[in-house]
Amino acid sequence: MEANPKSLGDLPKAYQSSTPDMTVAIQARAHIGAVLQFVAPQLPLKSALPRAAAFIGINARRARALWNREARAVLAEEIHALEAARARIxxxxxxxxxxxxxxxxxxxxxxxxxxxxxxxxxxxxxxxxxxxxxxxxxxxxxxx
The missing domain is CATH 1.10.287 (Helix Hairpins)
Known part of the structure; x- marks a missing residue:
């Protein structure tokens, strides 16, 4: 299991865009990563995630769970909120x-x-x- 990056500069390129062959959990993480890079590119991940969650319209705790791949499932409404945030960006x-x-x-x-x-x-x-x-x-x- 790869270590979680401490800042947005540590994000791998794979998380910067989503493709159809990705799982829903990986797509959710990619969307959150893109929102993080837009909303708070210079902040540490710990303080950037709540800002990204507010921009997306989901709970900060839920955003952290999706980012850390701890969520058991990704709801359709969450994917829609993530895609809408990417569209706004x-x-x-x-x-x-x-x-x-x-x-x-x-x-x-x-x-x-x-x-x-x-x-x-x-x-x-x-x-x-x-x-x-x-x-x-x-x-x-x-x-x-």
Whole structure:
């Protein structure tokens, strides 16, 4: 039996994603590991698990049992909560990347405008429209 890691940096790569051939208990542990890396990447495992459990919406004691492979069974509602937490993480990451993309487009537009605002007008407008679309799309996703 492998030793439990003391911090998130000690997590093996196998626990960072789930595949269909994994058992439900291993999938649950993989989901918890991903939530741990998102919610509290710098904290020791002992203090990170309660934060991850709160993010998932399960009891901290239950999260610890799932993480330590001490749970006798993994309930369907727990797997659904774990998968929903992973989906929320993915949404947040994608939204952040879209905002970063919009900021980059605005930066490029500002640089072009500072060099030659009239000669680069078409490109400046295109970049600003692209940034506006990305922000609009991300704000629609946040509101939903």
């Amino acid at each position: 993915a949404e947040r990451i994608i939204t952040r990347e879209m905002h970063q993309h919009a900021n980059t487009m605005e930066l490029y537009a500002a640089r072009l405008a500072s060099v030659d605002p009239e000669g680069n007008r078409a490109e400046i407008d295109r970049l600003r429209r692209m940034a506006q679309r990305a922000r609009h799309f991300a704000s629609d996703e946040e509101a939903a």
